[in-house]
Amino acid sequence: MPTPERCGAPDTTCRQTEEDFRTIHHELGHDFYSRAYAGQPPILRDSANDGFHEAIGDTIALSVTPEYLVKAGLITTAPEASGDIGLLLQSALERLAFLPFGLVVDAWRWQVFSGSVTPASYNTAWWQLREQYQGVRPARARGEELFDPGAVPANTPYARYFLSSVLQFQFHRALGKTAGCTQPLHRCSIYGNAAAGQRLRAALEMGASRPWPDALDALTGQRQMDATAMADYYAPLKAWLDEQNRGRPIGWQP
Ligand SMILES: [Zn+2]
Structure with missing residues (x-):
């Protein structure tokens, strides 16, 4: 069917x-x-x-x-x-x-915009926030060759x-x-x-x-x-x- x-x-x-x-x-x-x-x-x-x-x-x-x-x-x-x-x-x-996830998205963006996180550690910073606020870890290592925050649609602020x-x-x-x-x-x-x-x-x-x-x-x-x-x-x-x-x-x- x-x-x-x-x-x-x-x-x-x-x-x-x-x-x-x-x-x-x-x-x-x-x-x-x-x-x-x-x-x-x-x-x-x-x-x-x-x-x-x-x-x-x-x-x-x-x-x-x-x-x-x-x-x-x-x-x-x-x-x-x-x-x-x-x-x-x-x-x-x-x-x-949703609350901790919404917070993670913009906390990550603000780190990027302020320059406190650089492209060399974009993905690491993302997963640190995911663990800190959501208690979520990836099932396997997610290196810097990957860009997981890119899965959040478009460039919409989440605040x-x-x-x-x-x-x-x-x-x-x-x-x-x-x-x-x-x-x-x-x-x-x-x-x-x-x-x-x-x-x-x-x-x-x-x-x-x-x-x-x-x-x-x-x-x-x-x-x-x-x-x-x-x-x-x-x-x-x-x-x-x-x-x-x-x-x-x-x-x-x-
Ligand atoms: Zn709407």
């Missing part, structure tokens, strides 16, 4: 995945942000900081809860709450595990995705509160809630016309980035993992 290909490829079976669904939310977040600040003077038509631009669509995707999928007619019944750990684990492998990972949970927590959600954070959906929508829109419409803490304040009531929202979101998973890992050594020796 032929492997199903991505939609759009001619003469193939089209298979849309959950990842595609999330990616659509991410990219549309960019579009809706751009539309919201279109009334600003041209030079201020941008996000409050670049983490904001990456965070908007992902924030909306955090409202794609099982109950939302039922409302949207994509599934018939929401799974039991006992299934939440699987969902949270999948989400954490995507979002939490924007790192910041977005923190911001999107902060946005989600604040908007969920505005929407009156009293459930655990991972079960909150702002779908259809006008108050949350207005709060989001007010922040987006500011574009780059104010310092970013002002936009953050408008959206969350906080002026500083705050990763406790991420910890709140994954709290049930943390409790489960603590139980699974009880008595086991945790971490790695750099």
Whole structure:
């Protein structure tokens, strides 16, 4: 049987995945942000900081809860709450595990740009950071004849995705509160809630016309980035993992 290909490829079976669904939310977040600040003077038509631009669509995707999928007619019944750990684990492998990687990419770039790492040790420096922050080692020696950081696409700064990972949970927590959600954070959906929508829109419409803490304040009531929202979101998973890992050594020796 032929492997199903991505939609759009001619003469193939089209298979849309959950990842595609999330990616659509991410990219549309960019579009809706751009539309919201279109009334600003041209030079201020941008996000409050670049983490904001990456965070908007992902924030909306955090409202794609099982109950939302039922409302949207994509599934018939929401799974039991006992299934939440699987969902949270999948989400954490995507979002939490990204944090050290996002940091490694730009930490390496900054070392290169500052000249503290020279071409003679580009690959060594990459793997040192991978071990330091991610606890990852290559399966076999990776010498300087190789260029592993080149596997990171294009020349995109990754600090924007790192910041977005923190911001999107902060946005989600604040908007969920505005929407009156009293459930655990991972079960909150702002779908259809006008108050949350207005709060989001007010922040987006500011574009780059104010310092970013002002936009953050408008959206969350906080002026500083705050990763406790991420910890709140994954709290049930943390409790489960603590139980699974009880008595086991945790971490790695750099
Ligand atoms: Zn993006």
